[in-house]
Amino acid sequence: MKRAMLVLLPGLALAGCASGGSAPRPARAAPVPIPTGTFGLEGVIGQNARGLVARFGTPTADLMEGNARKLQFSSATCVLDAYLYPKGSAEPVVTYLDTRQGDGSPVDRASCVSALAMRARNGK
Structure with a gap:
């Protein structure tokens, strides 16, 4: 009986190492591209000075x-510097364009554009 156990023991030990089948790994979703650059700024990039004044009101x-022009628009929310080149x-x-909070802290460009446009629409 001892001899039979000695023969079976290594087989049982190896059987514990074998997997009974693994669950299939879930497929990875394709990465979603994150827009960069001018996302949310379509109405500002490419605009001339008249278009900016119509959208944001009188510049600060x-x-x-030289041949470059900078128009600055500001509110209590943020400051927007728009650089125009021929x-x-x-x-x-x-x-x-560049945006910042009044204290110089960074602010999302699209959010600043929206805030300034809303302020101009409300006549403030």
Whole structure:
């Protein structure tokens, strides 16, 4: 009997190592691309100065440097600096914008654009 146990024991030990089948791994979902750059800014990028004034009201600052122009719009919520550059002989348009809170802290550009547009619509 001892001899039979000695023969069976290694077999039982190895049987414990074998898997009885593993559950299939769930398929990974494809990553969702996160928009970058100008997402939410479609109405500002490419706009000329008249379009910005129509959207945000009178600028807080209007600066010229060479052929570039910076229009600044501000509220209690945020400050938006729109940089307009000419393309060839065409009228300057917004090619870049920067936003920040009044204290200089970063703020989402699209949120600032929305806040300033809402302020202008409400006549403030």
